[in-house]
Amino acid sequence: MPSRKPNISIANEPTIRHRPNENLSPLAPVDSNPTPSSATSLGRLAVDAQNISLTFETADGRIDALSNVSLQIAEREFVSFIGPSGCGKTTMLRVIADLQQPSSGTLLVNGMSAEQARLARSYGYVFQAPALFPWRTIEKNLKLPLEIMGFSDAEQRQRVERYLALVNLTGFERKFPWQLSGGMQQRASIARSLSFDPAMLLMDEPFGALDEIVRDHLNEQLLKLWQSTEKTVLFVTHSIPEAVFLSTKIVVMSPRPGRIIDIIDCDFPPDRSLEIRETPGFLKIAQRVRTGLRAGHSYDE
Amino acid sequence: MTSSSSTMPWRTAEIFVRHPLVERYSPLATTVLALIAIWYVAALAMNWTLVRDGFEREETPYAVADVVAGAMSAERPLLPAPHQVVAAFVDGVFGYPPLAPRSLVYHSLVTVSATILGFVLGTLFGIVLALLIVHSRVLERSLLPWIICSQMVPIVALAPIFIVVLGAIGLQGLLPKAIISAYLCFFPITIGMVKGFTSPDTLQIELMRTWSATPRQMLWKLRWPSAVPYLFASLKVAITISLIGAIVAELPTGAEAGIGARLLAGSYYGQTVQLWAALVASAVLSSGLIALISLIERGVARRMGAH
Numbered sequence: 001m002p003s004r005k006p007n008i009s010i011a012n013e014p015t016i017r018h019r020p021n022e023n024l025s026p027l028a029p030v031d032s033n034p035t036p037s038s039a040t041s042l043g044r045l046a047v048d049a050q051n052i053s054l055t056f057e058t059a060d061g062r063i064d065a066l067s068n069v070s071l072q073i074a075e076r077e078f079v080s081f082i083g084p085s086g087c088g089k090t091t092m093l094r095v096i097a098d099l100q101q102p103s104s105g106t107l108l109v110n111g112m113s114a115e116q117a118r119l120a121r122s123y124g125y126v127f128q129a130p131a132l133f134p135w136r137t138i139e140k141n142l143k144l145p146l147e148i149m150g151f152s153d154a155e156q157r158q159r160v161e162r163y164l165a166l167v168n169l170t171g172f173e174r175k176f177p178w179q180l181s182g183g184m185q186q187r188a189s190i191a192r193s194l195s196f197d198p199a200m201l202l203m204d205e206p207f208g209a210l211d212e213i214v215r216d217h218l219n220e221q222l223l224k225l226w227q228s229t230e231k232t233v234l235f236v237t238h239s240i241p242e243a244v245f246l247s248t249k250i251v252v253m254s255p256r257p258g259r260i261i262d263i264i265d266c267d268f269p270p271d272r273s274l275e276i277r278e279t280p281g282f283l284k285i286a287q288r289v290r291t292g293l294r295a296g297h298s299y300d301e
Numbered sequence: 302m303t304s305s306s307s308t309m310p311w312r313t314a315e316i317f318v319r320h321p322l323v324e325r326y327s328p329l330a331t332t333v334l335a336l337i338a339i340w341y342v343a344a345l346a347m348n349w350t351l352v353r354d355g356f357e358r359e360e361t362p363y364a365v366a367d368v369v370a371g372a373m374s375a376e377r378p379l380l381p382a383p384h385q386v387v388a389a390f391v392d393g394v395f396g397y398p399p400l401a402p403r404s405l406v407y408h409s410l411v412t413v414s415a416t417i418l419g420f421v422l423g424t425l426f427g428i429v430l431a432l433l434i435v436h437s438r439v440l441e442r443s444l445l446p447w448i449i450c451s452q453m454v455p456i457v458a459l460a461p462i463f464i465v466v467l468g469a470i471g472l473q474g475l476l477p478k479a480i481i482s483a484y485l486c487f488f489p490i491t492i493g494m495v496k497g498f499t500s501p502d503t504l505q506i507e508l509m510r511t512w513s514a515t516p517r518q519m520l521w522k523l524r525w526p527s528a529v530p531y532l533f534a535s536l537k538v539a540i541t542i543s544l545i546g547a548i549v550a551e552l553p554t555g556a557e558a559g560i561g562a563r564l565l566a567g568s569y570y571g572q573t574v575q576l577w578a579a580l581v582a583s584a585v586l587s588s589g590l591i592a593l594i595s596l597i598e599r600g601v602a603r604r605m606g607a608h
Contacts, residue, residue: 099507118513125511131504135526135605144522145512176606196512 044111046200046232047073047096052105054091054258064257065091066102071251071260075199078226078233080243081251082289083296088258089236089251093202096234097125110199121149123200124193128208130185132177132192138164139173142192149196163191166225183214187221194225200232208238216274219245227270240293241277244286252289254296262292337383344382348372351379381574389578402558405582411559412547413586415475419482420543424536426483427490434491435498435524436516452488456481456546461553478559482546486539493535497528529605533598540590548583560586 054066066088073079081089094100095107098114109117117123124145132141139160146156164170167187177185186206193201207215223246226233237243243250244266252262266285268276276282317323352371356363373382381389393405400407430448434441460481467477501523509519551561560583567576 097511099510118511121513123511125508127504127508129504131502131508133505133523133526135529137606148509148512148514148518148522176608178606178608 044075045072045108046075046077046110047071047234048108049092049096050106052092052095052102052107054088054095054100054102066095067257067259069105069258069260071263073232073234073249075232076230077248078235078246079249079251080247081234081236081253082238082240082243083253083293084255086255086258087253087296088255089253090204091258092253093204093234093236097123097202099125121196122198123202124196124198126186126190126193126201126203126206128205130177130182130189132185132189134177137174137176138169138180138188141177141188142195145192145196151196159195163195164188166194166228167191167221181214183210183218186210186218190222190225194229194231198231200234201226203233203235205236205238207242215239215242220274222246223272240286240289244282244289245272245274245277250285250289252292252296254293261296262288264288264292340380340383344378344380345369345372347379348375351375376574377571378573381577385574386577386581389574390581393575393578393582405563405578408559408563408579409582409586412544412551412561412583413590415478415547415550415559416482416540416543416586416590418475418479419546420486420540422479423483423486423539423543424490427487427535427539428494430487430491431494431498432520434495448488448491451484456485456549457552459484460550464550464553478547478550481550482543485546486543489538489542490532490535493531493538494528497531498524500531501527526605529601533594533601536594536598537591540594541587544583544587544590 049069049071052066052069052071053064056063056065069088069092071092081092083089091100095102096109096114098109098118101114107114110120110122112120112122132138133144136144142160142163143156146159151159160173161170164173167190169184169187169191172180172184172188177188180188190201190203190206207218210218219242222233226246233246235243235246245268247266250262250264250266251260252264253259254261264285268282349368349372352368352375353363355371356367372378374385375381378385390405393403397404397407399410430444434444463481463484464477467473467480472480498520505523505527506519509523514522548559548561548564551559552565560579563579563582564576567573567579
């Protein structure tokens with residue numbers, strides 16, 4: 001894995017990067033605006049959500065997918081959203097990604113509205129399924145967002161090479177997705193979401209469909225990747241160990257209505273390995289997450 | 302030791318039966334043989350009275366064998382025997398120079414050129430319609446009923462009207478036939494491509510959305526490639542329909558040339574053998590066209606990672 005040394009002075013780095021052939025500038029702020037007033041000493045806020053609510057009208061009546069959710073995420077954090085089905089963790093991620101619009105509340109993503117952030121290509125999204133395009137080789141799948149964003153051919157080639165190496169898939173350029181295992185496909189999809197160097201990585205249960213061993217392996221790889229790229233990662237999961245192992249902050253959510261019931265800070269050493277899961281410190285946090293989940297869980301289903 | 306002598310031929314038979322070529326083609330060969338047998342029996346039954354009456358009219362003494370022989374080689378049988386059709390077909394294909402008016406090659410070329418032009422026009426028209434339908438709710442509601450209605454009117458009734466109207470505005474020869482053929486074949490293309498263009502799953506569409514893809518990028522990088530398998534399925538239906546359209550279009554044009562002309566002439570003059578030879582020619586043509594499309598499909602599928 002090539003060690004890409006991240007820019008240390010994050011605070012000085014403009015978060016809105018100019019892309020070649022950026023044709024969306026009328027909507028996206030042209031310059032990196034001064035950081036919002038709520039910025040912490042760490043740097044700007046990657047996500048600043050105030051009282052976000054989202055209700056669906058369905059045939060069975062109103063569903064409060066999110067109710068008054070307020071959340072601040074600083075840049076370079078690794079935040080896990082955990083909670084039972086229907087707690088709104090995925091919805092929250094989709095709202096941040098501008099794939100769904102909240103019914104009320106204010107939301108800033110990298111200091112912009114969610115739509116502007118999407119148009120400025122601020123984030124890469126990883127779904128539970130790899131969603132690779134079956135008619136494209138792995139290499140061409142990685143190139144897809146780059147083609148869409150108008151990167152030059154040389155730049156595309158170079159980035160494909162770099163990000164395939166980052167997820168240990170060098171040598172699989174010419175393979176079609178079906179020729180790869182599920183774990184490898186998901187790694188390719190992570191590389192694809194990183195290939196255009198977004199400031200944020202939004203991951204919706206990316207390892208949910210994989211078996212335990214593969215999952216452990218990918219968790220370690222993701223941790224290294226996060227440390228080497230210093231991106232803000234928002235990570236939705238069902239698994240307590242996964243959340244505690246990866247995160248700097250764990251957001252525990254609860255359903256009906258979807259809300260945040262606890263936010264837990266985690267600060268394990270950056271060079272942690274999977275063995276940390278046996279330590280008392282780890283178990284203590286896991287226990288707190290579990291308690292939160294239990295408190296918010298209704299068993300009337 | 303008797304067992305060895307009895308198992309040996311059995312084993313040879315088994316090797317023969319398990320041979321890949323035999324395994325692959327024996328079902329087809331069996332059906333073909335069965336059909337030919339049925340055909341011979343039917344030809345015998347249908348031509349029997351015809352031949353027998355012929356003998357009786359001329360007051361020639363005849364035996365059963367004579368009637369059978371006659372039924373198999375009558376000049377204008379009700380149902381020609383397979384070997385007569387094959388002979389007429391082979392004669393039509395190889396017996397004349399390719400551009401002679403009696404050559405089946407010549408008539409096939411006339412029909413195929415109208416078929417291919419109509420097929421290309423119909424395919425383009427069908428794809429454009431599908432694009433309009435996929436991109437606009439209003440157009441979907443306003444166009445779809447007309448598209449369906451267009452296929453309810455029998456083409457045999459429409460073809461003469463087309464020929465007359467197009468002839469009045471100065472269009473003659475190949476183009477009117479191609480237009481009739483296109484009119485028939487755009488339908489499966491439109492239906493297939495609407496399905497194909499809407500086949501990408503939500504995940505793929507949302508992924509494109511997270512990259513802020515433009516509608517045009519959405520079409521060329523997602524909808525179009527997703528629709529390719531549907532396109533080929535539709536093309537295979539469309540090409541045979543195009544051929545039928547071209548043949549039907551040849552009927553009211555005065556039947557100068559083309560498979561349709563041969564069919565018409567054959568039925569006018571009771572030339573049943575010629576009629577059947579023309580039918581075989583059209584069957585061979587449509588199989589050939591489908592095979593061609595399948596070949597292209599296989600090549601495209603391989604490039605698109607099919608397994």
